[in-house]
Amino acid sequence: MKKFFCLSIFICGLLLSSCSSSSIAGSILSAKEGSETADGRMIDTEASKITGNSDSTATSRPIPEPTLTMTAAPTLTQTPTPTPSLTPSPTSTPTAPDLISFSYSDLHQGVQPVAYIEDPCDYLISRWDEDKSAPGTIVVPIMFHSVAKPGREITDSTTISVAYLDYFMERAKTLGFSTITTEELIGFLESNEKIPERSMILILDDRRPGVIEEYFMPYLEENDWTLTLAWPTTDATSNSLWERMESLAETGYLDVQSHGHDHIYIQDYTPLEEIEEEVYQPIEVIQSHFGTTPRALIWPGGNFNQISVQLAQEAGFKLGFTVFSRGPVMYNWIPLGPQETAMGAPLLVLPRFWSTAADAALEKALQIVEEARVAAEILKAEELAYIASYCQPQDGD
Numbered sequence: 001m002k003k004f005f006c007l008s009i010f011i012c013g014l015l016l017s018s019c020s021s022s023s024i025a026g027s028i029l030s031a032k033e034g035s036e037t038a039d040g041r042m043i044d045t046e047a048s049k050i051t052g053n054s055d056s057t058a059t060s061r062p063i064p065e066p067t068l069t070m071t072a073a074p075t076l077t078q079t080p081t082p083t084p085s086l087t088p089s090p091t092s093t094p095t096a097p098d099l100i101s102f103s104y105s106d107l108h109q110g111v112q113p114v115a116y117i118e119d120p121c122d123y124l125i126s127r128w129d130e131d132k133s134a135p136g137t138i139v140v141p142i143m144f145h146s147v148a149k150p151g152r153e154i155t156d157s158t159t160i161s162v163a164y165l166d167y168f169m170e171r172a173k174t175l176g177f178s179t180i181t182t183e184e185l186i187g188f189l190e191s192n193e194k195i196p197e198r199s200m201i202l203i204l205d206d207r208r209p210g211v212i213e214e215y216f217m218p219y220l221e222e223n224d225w226t227l228t229l230a231w232p233t234t235d236a237t238s239n240s241l242w243e244r245m246e247s248l249a250e251t252g253y254l255d256v257q258s259h260g261h262d263h264i265y266i267q268d269y270t271p272l273e274e275i276e277e278e279v280y281q282p283i284e285v286i287q288s289h290f291g292t293t294p295r296a297l298i299w300p301g302g303n304f305n306q307i308s309v310q311l312a313q314e315a316g317f318k319l320g321f322t323v324f325s326r327g328p329v330m331y332n333w334i335p336l337g338p339q340e341t342a343m344g345a346p347l348l349v350l351p352r353f354w355s356t357a358a359d360a361a362l363e364k365a366l367q368i369v370e371e372a373r374v375a376a377e378i379l380k381a382e383e384l385a386y387i388a389s390y391c392q393p394q395d396g397d
């Protein structure tokens with residue numbers, strides 16, 4: 001009998017059941033207006049539609065503040081605060097206890113880690129399988145936009161300087177981070193497949209071949225890293241741009257994923273046919289130009305709603321990314337705000353950090369992971385006992 005769920009799934013369920021469609025709509029609307037305050041930086045400054053091939057992107061929306069608050073660091077001497085305890089109910093019947101999931105005290109207000117593996121046995125067996133990722137393995141998703149040439153004045157908060165990109169890449173390497181692909185992230189999140197303990201997925205939004213060639217490619221080649229592209233497949237793409245991108249993809253360093261077809265910011269009034277085209281069309285286009293099938297949908301403008309999330313799942317997308325910098329992700333542990341939680345599909349609304357504070361995102365991840373590892377050690381004996389007691393094959397299974 002596997003009828004017990006992780007505590008956070010229960011909480012998630014409560015949230016879901018109390019979330020009316022109007023409040024969902026309200027929360028989505030507030031995202032577009034840029035009023036998100038839990039982390040204060042959800043606004044995508046991309047143009048709502050892409051029509052040219054320019055490396056730079058028009059900025060017609062409010063600008064997020066850099067995520068400086070992410071650097072608030074707890075003192076090193078402080079004992080990690082996880083207080084996990086498995087407390088089997090004092091009963092003689094063979095009922096499985098609730099599992100306590102790891103929580104981290106320094107997430108932004110309103111952000112909660114959400115578990116999504118429904119069967120606790122599936123979760124625990126994968127978690128403690130020595131051939132899989134060790135507890136404490138973490139992935140930091142980071143989104144990039146423009147990179148300004150030396151001397152160019154930076155007038156928006158999505159652009160970073162070459163000097164900062166160089167600093168970040170070196171810092172990531174020093175801290176022991178390396179990149180993973182979308183496919184690897186899917187394996188990790190779904191079944192804890194082995195990835196580097198300190199992983200990041202670097203996502204470059206929109207169409208910036210010059211930025212790829214000039215600034216990212218040297219690092220990709222040097223470290224054998226991957227750059228994931230959030231690529232809008234619009235019909236406005238010239239043949240020469242397709243050829244340029246196809247030859248870049250042939251290097252093997254790019255991981256081309258969907259960023260919609262016409263880069264439409266999905267709103268509640270967006271016609272269904274338009275949402276369908278945004279979700280389905282890029283699959284064919286990416287297949288025809290790159291020979292691969294996109295499995296991640298990076299929501300244009302960070303906009304999503306219940307319909308688009310459902311369509312994305314039906315279309316075969318396994319992951320979706322927002323522009324909310326909620327935190328790094330771990331196996332069965334996705335920090336989400338209320339808007340994403342309300343979708344009921346955590347993997348389709350994954351957080352991403354802004355490139356303007358990318359190094360702070362890595363530092364933050366290391367703090368979280370340290371506590372997560374301690375928590376896992378504390379829970380290990382009890383979780384293994386749980387597996388032994390409740391996760392053995394039974395007659396009829």
Ligand SMILES: [Zn+2]
Pocket residue numbers: 046205206259263300301
């Ligand atoms: Zn975009």
